Amino acid sequence: MATRIGVVTFPGSLDERDAQRAIRVAGAEPVPLWHGDHDLRGVDGIVLPGGFSYGDYLRPGAIAAVSPIMTEIVEAANRGMPLLGICNGFQMLVEARLLPGGLIRNAHQQFIRRDQRLVVENAETVWTNRFETGEEIVIPLKNADGGYIADAETLDRLEGEGLVAFRYAGVNPNGSQRDIAGLTNERGNVVGLMPHPEHAVEPGFGPDTPEAMRSGTDGVRFFTSALHALADAAA
Numbered sequence: 001m002a003t004r005i006g007v008v009t010f011p012g013s014l015d016e017r018d019a020q021r022a023i024r025v026a027g028a029e030p031v032p033l034w035h036g037d038h039d040l041r042g043v044d045g046i047v048l049p050g051g052f053s054y055g056d057y058l059r060p061g062a063i064a065a066v067s068p069i070m071t072e073i074v075e076a077a078n079r080g081m082p083l084l085g086i087c088n089g090f091q092m093l094v095e096a097r098l099l100p101g102g103l104i105r106n107a108h109q110q111f112i113r114r115d116q117r118l119v120v121e122n123a124e125t126v127w128t129n130r131f132e133t134g135e136e137i138v139i140p141l142k143n144a145d146g147g148y149i150a151d152a153e154t155l156d157r158l159e160g161e162g163l164v165a166f167r168y169a170g171v172n173p174n175g176s177q178r179d180i181a182g183l184t185n186e187r188g189n190v191v192g193l194m195p196h197p198e199h200a201v202e203p204g205f206g207p208d209t210p211e212a213m214r215s216g217t218d219g220v221r222f223f224t225s226a227l228h229a230l231a232d233a234a235a
Helices: 016-026 068-079 088-095 152-160 220-234
Strands: 004-009 029-034 045-048 083-086 102-104 112-120 136-143 147-149 164-168 180-184 190-193
Touching: 004 016, 016 029, 016 220, 045 068, 045 088, 068 083, 083 088, 088 102, 088 190, 112 180, 147 180, 164 190
Parallel strands: 004 029, 004 045, 045 083, 083 190
Antiparallel strands: 102 147, 112 136, 112 164, 164 180, 180 190
């Protein structure tokens, strides 16, 4: 039986179909989930996709973080289920307190879209084990509220405990403190990041690379990492 990864749709989600496609490309079965339900449909992992849930009213991700299905998602994540939050999904994770800190308006006050270089800081999570620590990858980025913030004590703890999963390389596109692009929880099953790995899974549709235009596929390893971790756990 194929591994089943759920993708939640909220009002204003934009990238749930892309996330489903990425899961399929990686070799798993994508399972649509609805924000108003309390049923995770027996999935093995979950992706919270990018977009503008509830129009980013109040704060990006704040309303989605208290949607009905998030009760089950938080409980499942606390039990160890793999959970990936992408862009707006990352915002939901911090609003739900599954990851610390917050995300605010980009420092230059503008929406940004670019192919972003990242350094993999932690390659031992459920979602990053197919990478190497210190490896540089390129993942598309598109956000208006991607500036990561936290108090100094939290930032020091994240650094000291190896909970920074990704860091911006070359340029900090949104003013995130300490160039933080993504985080993991202590257990390594919950990961959130602002860039969009689901947009870099197939040649011809990803970021440009020195080899060819739109040939970047670094994003697919997020999803194959989860499949690898789930297979190991089941063995």
